[in-house]
Amino acid sequence: MSDAPLLEVKNLSKIFDLTEAAWLAALTGRSRLLLPAVDGVSFSIPKGKTFGLVGESGSGKSTVARMTVGLMQPSNGSITFDGKPVSAPGGGRGIGRGRLQMIFQDPFASLNPRWRVVDIIGEALLRKGMRDSLARAKRAGELLDQVGLVAVDGEKFPHEFSGGQRQRISIARALASEPEFLVCDEPTSALDVSVQAQILNLMKDLQDELGLTYLFISHNLAVIAHVSDVVGVMYLGRLVEVAEKKQLFKAPQHPYTRMLLDAIPRLDMTTRERSHVVGEVANPMSRPPGCHYHPRCPFANKRCKSEDPKLKGAANFAAACHGVEEGRLPAWAAAAE
């Protein structure tokens, strides 16, 4: 396994234009309504590793996922996969899609209800150039077997499966094009916890078997902690902290990461003093200047209110926080496990 990154994301931004009647705004010179959903995000993923992206709703994590597989064009910045651009601003299809695949959150919405499973998987095989329908059916059977279903399940329709089984079908479909890289956008959020464990185990096994690289997106810190090698924490479109998993959960630096870790309800029910959680994610349309987190941050000072913090630190151990940079945050007292 080489350490050269398989996927490299540099300074990625996506600005949604929410102006109604843009032509009118252009004519009258009124300012446009712009929503920067992703704002200068950079990270890289080495081959065979899992990068976990965590954040609350509106943090821009799904937008990053969509841009990574080329479902959306970035407004700025670049994504390179194995040295080639996935998509550049201004269009262009970049590398073949087959090498990058995506698994979506909702296994009820991402499978065509009118198609048999064998056809759903077969379509991906056909796109790979497998013309012979018998060969396709055979390969689909093998793929179903690989994700823990049986080949005869191919004759069924999606509604005949439970949520967890459907997510297995989604994974089989993604595997059909023999990808090297899977983008998983909340793949277990719609599933029950015992089924979630089955899917997470399956994904781990497939990674070991096939040497897959994952970009894994979730709002659930415990799931992220379970699957990732490196974790990035997003808040209002920016990456506020990136660290090796162990480092992040043992010594979180950014106050937002600390708040998130503290806010998760724990099974061990320690009666520890909860840091008082205040406020909620700001409206992305009116994000606070400076550090976006400053209105909720107990350590914010004047500098935080005006100056954008940059991600600083080592490559895989960085936080975007003036307080961390100046060394004025107290040490993290880890919650007792």
Place this chain on the structure above:
Amino acid sequence: MSALLEVKNLSVEIPTRRHLLVPVDDVSFDIAPGEILGVVGESGAGKSLTGAAVIGLLEPPGRIGGGEIRLEGKRIDNLKYRELRRIRGAAIGMIFQDPLTSLNPLYTIGRQLSETLRTHQPLSETAAKARAIELLDEVGIPAASERIGQYPHQFSGGMRQRVVIALALANNPKLIIADEPTTALDVSVQAQIINLLKRLAADNGAAIMLISHDMGVIAETCDRVAVMYAGRIVEIGAVRNVVQAPNHPYTQGLMASIPRLGKDDARLAHIKGSMPRPTDIPQGCAFHPRCPKRFEPCDQKRPELMKGDSSQAACWLLQREADQ
């Protein structure tokens, strides 16, 4: 302490063309004033239907098939619609999962609150408004007197859920049924709502039935917990005991399959298969086809709740241990 809510042998039936489904089957529990009882289970376990049955909001053709529900000793499961309406919203408050669908988008928050207040209490419009502001204040909405004239869409998700809680609290209910109150919310907001619920039980002495699929939420909020599987309670006991030393193999599997921070295992333990649909619940113990510890009575006889060392569980293993 005598129980505020007593549920005895409750069953919920849904007649369909081919079957009579029994998604809640012979469920018994009680809740004392000031106590928070968690009801946990995976989707389809019957936890929401149990909550709906208690408050009389089962959707037809669903109906109560048997058993008794008593609030302060009085039966409420056989009340007429109008009598039930008087209790609902006054003695029992309800908090649903999605705060956007439980608020009327066309009315201001203030109007919805005072309507709820004036339906059950003889209050003047001004008095109701003053009380509404008080309620919003109580659930932690800043600048309540200004926000009372606003519409639901002007509130964020967390604030909307606070409004829903304020509505549920309006008439000082003795019992609150909260069905997945934090599931639609971000984790930082969820922590705030959990704190609010705990305070309500402690300060107002309200009994709370908290339905959730999230064991972490249950563990931090509740005093006792009932674990449901395929329409039945398989284990019930003090939260600490059920979480740390579960007796039922299903609870054990469920606890082991939850990814936890600080536990660095390569693989999660998981339970094979999935919960049976209500159309084909297996004979005997409904969990036996998935159970790693099954032995001969499990596929024949259905176990009732039995006393274990730390909790009650419906499992023949406890009987075997007791016999030995």
